[in-house]
Amino acid sequence: MNNQPIGIFDSGVGGLTVASAVMEVMPREEIIYFGDTARVPYGTKSAETVTRFSRQIIRFLLSKNVKVIIAACNTVSAVSLKQLRKDFDIPIFGVVEPGVDSALAATKNNKVGIIGTAATIKSGAYENIMHEKNGNIEVFSQACPLFVPLAEEGWEDTLVSKLTAEKYLEPLVEKGIDSLVLGCTHYPLLYNCIKSVAGENIELVNPAKATAQCVYDYLISKNELNEEDKIKEHKFYVSDMTDKLDIICKKTLKNDFPLEKIDIERY
Amino acid sequence: MNNQPIGIFDSGVGGLTVASAVMEVMPREEIIYFGDTARVPYGTKSAETVTRFSRQIIRFLLSKNVKVIIAACNTVSAVSLKQLRKDFDIPIFGVVEPGVDSALAATKNNKVGIIGTAATIKSGAYENIMHEKNGNIEVFSQACPLFVPLAEEGWEDTLVSKLTAEKYLEPLVEKGIDSLVLGCTHYPLLYNCIKSVAGENIELVNPAKATAQCVYDYLISKNELNEEDKIKEHKFYVSDMTDKLDIICKKTLKNDFPLEKIDIERY
Numbered sequence: 001m002n003n004q005p006i007g008i009f010d011s012g013v014g015g016l017t018v019a020s021a022v023m024e025v026m027p028r029e030e031i032i033y034f035g036d037t038a039r040v041p042y043g044t045k046s047a048e049t050v051t052r053f054s055r056q057i058i059r060f061l062l063s064k065n066v067k068v069i070i071a072a073c074n075t076v077s078a079v080s081l082k083q084l085r086k087d088f089d090i091p092i093f094g095v096v097e098p099g100v101d102s103a104l105a106a107t108k109n110n111k112v113g114i115i116g117t118a119a120t121i122k123s124g125a126y127e128n129i130m131h132e133k134n135g136n137i138e139v140f141s142q143a144c145p146l147f148v149p150l151a152e153e154g155w156e157d158t159l160v161s162k163l164t165a166e167k168y169l170e171p172l173v174e175k176g177i178d179s180l181v182l183g184c185t186h187y188p189l190l191y192n193c194i195k196s197v198a199g200e201n202i203e204l205v206n207p208a209k210a211t212a213q214c215v216y217d218y219l220i221s222k223n224e225l226n227e228e229d230k231i232k233e234h235k236f237y238v239s240d241m242t243d244k245l246d247i248i249c250k251k252t253l254k255n256d257f258p259l260e261k262i263d264i265e266r267y
Numbered sequence: 268m269n270n271q272p273i274g275i276f277d278s279g280v281g282g283l284t285v286a287s288a289v290m291e292v293m294p295r296e297e298i299i300y301f302g303d304t305a306r307v308p309y310g311t312k313s314a315e316t317v318t319r320f321s322r323q324i325i326r327f328l329l330s331k332n333v334k335v336i337i338a339a340c341n342t343v344s345a346v347s348l349k350q351l352r353k354d355f356d357i358p359i360f361g362v363v364e365p366g367v368d369s370a371l372a373a374t375k376n377n378k379v380g381i382i383g384t385a386a387t388i389k390s391g392a393y394e395n396i397m398h399e400k401n402g403n404i405e406v407f408s409q410a411c412p413l414f415v416p417l418a419e420e421g422w423e424d425t426l427v428s429k430l431t432a433e434k435y436l437e438p439l440v441e442k443g444i445d446s447l448v449l450g451c452t453h454y455p456l457l458y459n460c461i462k463s464v465a466g467e468n469i470e471l472v473n474p475a476k477a478t479a480q481c482v483y484d485y486l487i488s489k490n491e492l493n494e495e496d497k498i499k500e501h502k503f504y505v506s507d508m509t510d511k512l513d514i515i516c517k518k519t520l521k522n523d524f525p526l527e528k529i530d531i532e533r534y
């Protein structure tokens with residue numbers, strides 16, 4: 001067994017949905033979380049910049065003695081993961097591959113939709129991995145840049161969100177998809193709105209849980225699960241202490257955790 | 268006379284509207300522009316982080332031997348300007364004070380509206396300066412976090428933008444304002460949409476031109492205007508080379524300028 005913590009990072013607070021899934025699937029694991037709230041969002045930035053920011057974060061997490069790292073950010077997973085795995089020895093998990101596996105398990109007609117940030121969609125990462133695993137799958141993708149600010153504005157139940165979702169999703173619905181990957185950790189916050197446009201016949205796939213399961217399987221296979229039965233001291237770091245951060249954390253994690261600000265540019 | 272360039276910076280490309288106004292008002296001045304496209308937006312971040320980023324940028328501009336600096340970003344002008352003026356010897360101009368002067372010149376009933384990012388509105392900077400200059404002014408302000416992503420999505424003529432503008436602006440219109448400050452450099456891109464909701468009786472105030480005029484007055488007073496009559500070699504730097512950057516530059520500046528990427532975190 002191995003009682004070192006699990007490192008999880010995201011461009012901001014969206015990755016807390018993955019942290020929450022890790023806590024549920026592996027309640028004995030300790031978590032070191034980093035959210036890059038000073039430089040959020042990543043989805044509009046170039047692959048080179050996203051990779052550079054991710055390297056700094058991984059160096060920070062390594063300084064905290066983590067045993068594995070989860071890039072709980074679709075953009076990082078889509079555009080930087082291959083390079084990061086070359087750069088560092090530690091096992092690094094992304095959310096794209098587990099998301100693909102969940103979508104392949106969910107679809108019955110082999111028509112899958114993907115929604116995400118501009119960078120994630122432009123990378124073609126979901127599409128490529130899906131085709132590697134199943135050559136018969138038809139993939140339809142759509143960047144939805146307004147979903148993150150709508151979620152952060154708390155407008156999930158407004159007509160503006162409904163019309164925005166229609167504009168983004170109707171072309172996918174018309175293609176006859178039967179499953180839709182929420183390829184950005186913020187999107188589950190708009191679940192009801194997206195579901196109302198997608199309709200009953202389209203299953204919404206959230207990669208967070210599948211990612212936690214994937215890390216669990218790995219740790220089991222390496223005999224590295226933490227078996228200590230004591231109260232966990234999860235730690236949450238951010239690069240900027242912005243408004244409402246504690247509220248969002250509490251809402252996502254169903255608990256109060258202290259947040260600490262660090263200067264990520266030093267790593 | 269002084270032929271050193273003028274430094275202009277913004278969190279991204281919005282400040283190009285100010286650069287464009289500077290070119291118009293002072294056609295003989297050379298411009299060094301920096302847009303922090305790797306860390307944009309600033310409007311959702313803390314004052315401390317915005318000030319830290321601004322210090323790095325000012326150090327970069329000083330390395331380019333500029334004679335004055337324009338913080339062509341409402342968030343920086345609103346939350347960091349006082350501190351930056353303490354930290355550096357060079358004259359630093361913001362967009363808030365010229366925006367206030369324009370609004371005071373425009374209003375006839377002394378009821379002024381301000382729209383901007385969350386950070387700008389929360390700072391109360393427009394309101395405070397306006398009250399210092401005229402104790403009889405009533406100021407009504409509203410943060411509009413969705414306007415920047417709507418402008419960047421190119422959705423200025425959609426029903427989504429119309430409904431969003433209604434949601435943000437109707438409370439201000441109901442207060443009877445007769446002038447409205449566009450307190451974010453992106454907002455002029457939504458001019459028609461904002462105007463259609465504000466109506467004919469509300470004058471929209473764009474601080475960009477007043478800012479350029481303010482810098483012109485300063486340089487005249489110091490006898491530091493550039494009088495050289497040669498073709499100007501403006502230089503545009505960014506911290507990330509993202510998609511569509513050259514298109515936005517060309518659209519705003521009505522000309523092609525080469526963009527160079529630099530690592531701002533080193534400054």
